[in-house]
Amino acid sequence: GAGVSQSPRYKVAKRGQDVALRCDPISGHVSLFWYQQALGQGPEFLTYFQNEAQLDKSGLPSDRFFAERPEGSVSTLKIQRTQQEDSAVYLCASSSRQGANTGELFFGEGSRLTVL
Amino acid sequence: AQSVTQLDSHVSVSEGTPVLLRCNYSSSYSPSLFWYVQHPNKGLQLLLKYTSAATLVKGINGFEAEFKKSETSFHLTKPSAHMSDAAEYFCVVSRRSVSGKLIFGQGTTLQVKP
Numbered sequence: 493g494a495g496v497s498q499s500p501r502y503k504v505a506k507r508g509q510d511v512a513l514r515c516d517p518i519s520g521h522v523s524l525f526w527y528q529q530a531l532g533q534g535p536e537f538l539t540y541f542q543n544e545a546q547l548d549k550s551g552l553p554s555d556r557f558f559a560e561r562p563e564g565s566v567s568t569l570k571i572q573r574t575q576q577e578d579s580a581v582y583l584c585a586s587s588s589r590q591g592a593n594t595g596e597l598f599f600g601e602g603s604r605l606t607v608l
Numbered sequence: 609a610q611s612v613t614q615l616d617s618h619v620s621v622s623e624g625t626p627v628l629l630r631c632n633y634s635s636s637y638s639p640s641l642f643w644y645v646q647h648p649n650k651g652l653q654l655l656l657k658y659t660s661a662a663t664l665v666k667g668i669n670g671f672e673a674e675f676k677k678s679e680t681s682f683h684l685t686k687p688s689a690h691m692s693d694a695a696e697y698f699c700v701v702s703r704r705s706v707s708g709k710l711i712f713g714q715g716t717t718l719q720v721k722p
Contacts, residue, residue, distance in 0.1 A: 496651065527712075534698050534712030535652070548709065583652070597710070599651035 494518065496600035498584050504606045505574045513569045513603045517586030524567050525597065526559055527583040535583055541567060542590055574607045581605075610635045612701045614713035622721050627671075627686040629716045631699030634680065641682045642700040642710070643673055652698070658682065669693070694720045 497516040505511050517524050522543055527535035528551075537551040543564040552559070556574075561567040571578055581602040615630040633639060643655040656667025663675040673684045682699060699713040 525710075532715075534714050535710075536712070537709045540709070551709070585652070596654045596657075597652075599653070601649065601651045 496584055496586055496598050498582075498600035498603050500603060501601065502604050502606075504608065506608055507575060509574050510570065510572045511574055511605060513571075513582050513605070515567045515569070515584030515586075515600060517565065517567070517584070518588075518598055519565075521586035521588050521598075522564075523587040523590060524561055525585045525587075526567070526569050527585065528553075529581045529583055529602070531580070538569070538582075571605075574605075576607050579605055579607045610637070610639065610701050610703065610711050612699050612711055612713040614697075614699050614716050616716050617714065618717045618719065620719040620721060621689045623691055624688050627684070627689045627693065627718065629684040629697050629699075629718065631682045631684065631713060632680050633682060633699070633701045635701055635703075637703050640702045641673075641675060642702070643667065643671070643682075643684050644698045644700055644712075646696040646698065646715075648695075655684070655697075689718075689720045691720050691722065694718055 499514045503511055524541040526538040528538055529535040539559045540548040541561040544561050556572045558570045581604045583599055583602045585597040585599045587597050611634045613632045621627055641658045644652045645655050646652045655671050656665045658665045658675045666672045671686045673682050675682050697716045701711045
């Protein structure tokens with residue numbers, strides 16, 4: 493498709509399990525972002541890639557969270573040893589421009605993670 | 609530091625009546641401001657953005673917003689609500705520079721009654 497694709501759409505994990513969330517951005521988009529959206533809240537920034545370079549990871553809540561974009565296209569957000577507070581919708585967005593405010597961000601539908 | 613406050617968590621209007629969603633921002637820098645909309649089970653979509661040009665910004669689906677620096681506000685309006693406007697709306701601020709970080713408000717749920 494032409495939009496940002498995220499998988500899985502829904503993931504249930506037992507506390508302590510590792511999870512991996514995938515994002516396929518729009519082809520050719522240089523910027524890729526991950527956001528975390530808790531229930532009833534606005535999205536919160538996690539990390540930003542420009543091509544394969546991770547330029548900002550200041551929003552990652554702990555060292556259990558890791559993101560990569562090795563070839564400058566598909567990105568994976570990995571959460572190790574999941575905890576209940578990790579339950580949220582994880583949103584991926586991409587843009588054809590550098591940064592978040594020079595062009596429009598296109599968001600995927602998100603991956604909803606529930607940690608039991 | 610930057611932050612954004614959406615003054616109403618829930619707004620209910622009747623179809624055909626005006627919509628006003630209120631947003632105040634705080635920024636140490638010249639901000640870029642945005643409104644995004646989130647329909648159920650859909651990705652966030654950009655409605656409009658202000659970056660430094662005209663203070664009255666027109667967006668998609670008849671929405672517009674006015675940047676008022678003196679009031680640090682960026683309220684979203686629409687003259688006549690449509691049933692399809694029912695959704696969650698987010699006011700967003702960012703530094704006006706190459707940056708990866710958008711700061712979202714808590715969101716306002718717009719309900720449109722027939």
